[in-house]
Amino acid sequence: MSRTPPRIKESPDTAPAHPARPQMSDIARLAGVSVATVSRALNGSKLINVDTRTRIEALARSMNYTINVGAQNLRLRQNRAVAVIVPFDPDTHQSLSDPFFLSLIGSIADALTARGLEMLLSRAPVDDLEQATQCVDAGRASGIILIGQWHLHKHLNSMAKRRVPFVVWGAKMRRQDYATVGGDNRRGGELATAHLLASGARRIAFLGDDGLPEIGERLEGYLLAHEKADVRPVVTLRRSTPFLQSRIVADVEDLVSNGHRFDALFAASDLMALTAIGTLQRLGRRVPDDVQVVGYDDIPLAAFFHPALTTVRQPIAQAGEELVDSLLSQLEGEAPACRLLPTELVARESSRR
Secondary structure (H helix, E strand, O other), rough: OOOOOOOOOOOOOOOOOOOOOOHHHHHHHHHHHHHHHHHHHHHHOOOOOHHHHHHHHHHHHHOOOOHHHHHHHHHHHOOOOOEEEEEEEEOOOOOOOHHHHHHHHHHHHHHHOOOOOEEEEEEEEEHHHHHHHHHHHHOOOOOOEEEOOOOOOOHHHHHOOOOEEOOOOOOOOOOOOOOOEEEOOOHHHHHHHHHHHOOOOOEEEEOOOOOOHHHHHHHHHHHHHHHHHHOOOHHHHEEEEOOOOHHHHHHHHHHHHHHOOOOOOEEEEEHHHHHHHHHHHHHOOOOOOOEEOOOOOOOOHOOOOOOOEEEEOOOHHHHHHHHHHHHHHHOOOOOOOOEEEOEEEOOOOHHHO
16 A cells, blocks of 8 residues: 655755746836836837946846846837827717818827837726726736817816826816817917908907817907907807807808908817808808908818818927827826927918918
């Protein structure tokens, strides 16, 4: 009858040594940097300066640290992606085919590609923005770029307090804890209105939902230009028009049919301006002879419309670079910061008399 040999209890002197495998967090602690910085340094990222990268690599060698290729590939699949999310208002559902959106998304895609990153593009209703954070919480993306603030300031501050890495294309607001990159909307609104006033206009209509932060700043610029020119703006010519074609048409029809006298119109976007021009022409108003028109964004179509549209140009190519750089800076441990980009007036036929 066989017997199972007794188990011999190993003493500390005879027990085989199984030292714990060094982790990336160990290197980060000794180097005094974040785990993300260690990861980027060991992967040769140019985002890490040479001295820091050299010090981290030396620590890794001294600890016999080797990268687990399988785990690294998994991380790369999850974290080399950035979620680009375009919020929408269910009531207006501004189309993703809006040329300004497409240009900005293309600029972001170029900036991400240049850095070896991927883009996950999606939409989320403004009343359920939690969808935006799920991609980060689930590890599908390392961070988020939101195109537009809408009325989300409080919710975005809440996301920032939860340390969700994200940046917003939009206006800087008071008591803001999150990063924004945006054009100088106030200056853009002032440039557009000052141009119309200098061209002889005195009763300038304004179209745009000024409840939105960016549009509100363009309205502030409109008012500031009037103040500087010592011209009193006509309150009845202001329309809080949403990005909805039927509302744009209705508001322009109201201005014309109800006898409101106006000799110029500043629209908060190029698509608004183009819709307004079409409506004015249908109602027998000539542009620019009867009504001068200025838009905002300088979408590609603006230069080829008839008449070619005077507009405020936003630096779209720079915008993509700045949005991506802002997000990557946060992932490196920097505090969220706001960046303001210059805007410029592009004068064309729609405002020339």
